[in-house]
Amino acid sequence: MRGASLYGTERRDAPSAQGEGEPGRTEGGPWLLAGHDGRLTVYLHTGDALLRWTQEAVGASRWSGPDAHPVKDLTHLTVTQGQNRYVHFVGRRVRSKVDGRSAVDIVCATQYQTGRPVTEWRSLGNPFKDLDRSEQVGVPSAAVANGGALYVCVPTAWGGAALRREDRNGQWEAWKELDIAGVTDRPSLAATAGGLVELLAPTRAAALHLRQSGQGEGLTRGYDAGVVPLPGSATALETAPGRMTHYLTDVRGGGVVAFRPGNWPMPLGGTPGDGRIAAVRGTVDGFDCTVLAVRGPDGSVHLGACSTEEERGGMWWTDTGATAAGDPSLALDGYGRVVVAVSGADGRPVLARQTDGPGLTLGDWSRI
Numbered sequence: 001m002r003g004a005s006l007y008g009t010e011r012r013d014a015p016s017a018q019g020e021g022e023p024g025r026t027e028g029g030p031w032l033l034a035g036h037d038g039r040l041t042v043y044l045h046t047g048d049a050l051l052r053w054t055q056e057a058v059g060a061s062r063w064s065g066p067d068a069h070p071v072k073d074l075t076h077l078t079v080t081q082g083q084n085r086y087v088h089f090v091g092r093r094v095r096s097k098v099d100g101r102s103a104v105d106i107v108c109a110t111q112y113q114t115g116r117p118v119t120e121w122r123s124l125g126n127p128f129k130d131l132d133r134s135e136q137v138g139v140p141s142a143a144v145a146n147g148g149a150l151y152v153c154v155p156t157a158w159g160g161a162a163l164r165r166e167d168r169n170g171q172w173e174a175w176k177e178l179d180i181a182g183v184t185d186r187p188s189l190a191a192t193a194g195g196l197v198e199l200l201a202p203t204r205a206a207a208l209h210l211r212q213s214g215q216g217e218g219l220t221r222g223y224d225a226g227v228v229p230l231p232g233s234a235t236a237l238e239t240a241p242g243r244m245t246h247y248l249t250d251v252r253g254g255g256v257v258a259f260r261p262g263n264w265p266m267p268l269g270g271t272p273g274d275g276r277i278a279a280v281r282g283t284v285d286g287f288d289c290t291v292l293a294v295r296g297p298d299g300s301v302h303l304g305a306c307s308t309e310e311e312r313g314g315m316w317w318t319d320t321g322a323t324a325a326g327d328p329s330l331a332l333d334g335y336g337r338v339v340v341a342v343s344g345a346d347g348r349p350v351l352a353r354q355t356d357g358p359g360l361t362l363g364d365w366s367r368i
Contacts, residue, residue: 030329030349031079032341033087035114038334041087042341042349042368045077050089053349053368054115058334063368069118074107075139082144083193087111089118090142090152101131106140106152106164124152127162127175137162139186139232146195146215153199155183161201168216178219180208185231188246192238198222200236200246200259202229207248209261223261228252230274237279239290239309247277247292256292256304258311268315270304273297280330281308282338284360291338291360293328301328301342305360322350322365 028045035041038058044051044066053065071077074091081087089109094102106124111117128134136157143151149166156162159182164175180201187201199219201208207225212218225246233249239260246259249272256268256277272294279292284305292304292315301322306315324342333339338354344367352362 027074028077029079029326030341030343032329032331032339032351033079033081034085034331034333036085037114039114040331040333040339041114042329042351043079043087043089044343044347044349045071045074045091046347048072050077050118052118055333059337061366064115065368071109071121078140078142080142080144082148082150082191083195084144084148085113086144086148088142088144088150090124090140090150091121092137092139092154093123102135104134104137106137106154108142108150108152124164124172125175127154127156127164127177133157141186141189143189143191143197144195145191145197145212149195151189151191151197153178153187153189155186155201159183159203161187161199163219178210179221180210183208188234188236188248190236190238190244192242192244194242196242198236198244198246198261200225200229200234200248202231202234202248204228207234207246207259209246211261225257225259225261225265227257227259227265229257230272233272233275233277235277235279237281237290239281245290245309247279249274249277249294256294256315260309266311268292268304268306268311270294270302270315270317271296272302273299275327278328278330280332280338282332282354283336284354285358289360291330293330293340295324295326295328295342299323299325301340303340303360303362318360320352320362322352 031043039055042053050069051066053063056062077091107121109121126134138155151165161178182203196212199210209222210219211222228251229248239245256270258266275295288308290308301320304315304317326343329341349368352365355361355363
């Protein structure tokens with residue numbers, strides 16, 4: 001491996017966060033996803049709307065939008081995508097009651113094709129009928145299993161977690177409490193290309209790992225990671241057929257850690273802040289590489305890259321020159337190039353694409 005050549009990244013300054021057409025205060029995102037036709041879509045949760053920008057052609061620099069899809073009373077939103085490329089939106093909704101208490105439920109909607117309408121929002125209810133416990137249900141995470149079945153997980157009161165999922169016929173099963181305790185924040189939920197779901201839940205002592213052993217089966221305890229994850233930092237990436245690598249920020253060490261169940265956690269360095277790690281597999285100088293993106297404590301966006309599943313050889317980090325108001329997002333465009341998306345201080349998405357230069361070289365940052 002040619003270290004300096006493979007991972008040398010050209011720094012380009014991001015545009016200043018000024019401009020017209022500000023979408024308002026960003027509540028979550030951006031989420032950058034590719035459709036079946038190879039076009040990218042950027043989503044932002046802002047105020048009472050889900051904003052969407054759609055690439056006009058594969059690899060193009062022109063985008064349509066933002067299209068605003070109203071969604072009221074959401075405190076948090078997560079966006080996920082399955083092998084069928086359907087985009088699922090899952091949110092935590094809080095509505096005030098006349099007695100001053102809050103009614104909390106989990107809601108979801110779907111976009112089936114790039115640029116097409118988003119369905120109406122549907123309530124998935126709450127794992128608890130007791131008002132005190134229902135108000136403490138936390139931020140949802142989601143993943144898409146085999147056949148397009150959506151799985152939704154939420155942290156619950158007193159350190160628990162509950163799961164609700166669709167069955168193979170598309171019917172929703174009841175909420176089920178998972179057999180874990182001490183959960184400090186929302187678990188990370190992901191599915192392999194074969195549709196098997198894995199979960200990594202943060203606690204004050206370790207990261208608890210649960211997995212499916214077969215399609216449609218329940219989640220059972222796997223190999224826990226002896227590292228304390230920063231709440232909200234974990235993400236997962238399939239780095240070999242049927243094998244997930246979980247990336248998280250180590251509370252004690254402050255750097256990024258890679259964890260493959262059954263193996264010791266691997267420190268990767270980096271300078272992550274308090275946000276979620278983004279991960280994608282791409283090609284760099286002809287090699288299969290894993291690319292990570294983190295937002296540092298000062299808001300700067302850093303990229304890390306290594307040969308996939310060869311973290312022991314070193315993760316190479318670089319400052320991209322961009323400053324983000326939220327978590328960065330990564331995706332591959334229709335030509336297989338790595339694309340980085342961040343939200344600027346004005347709330348508008350800003351993108352940079354991998355170029356044909358040596359190493360993981362980014363082109364100019366551009367505001368959509």
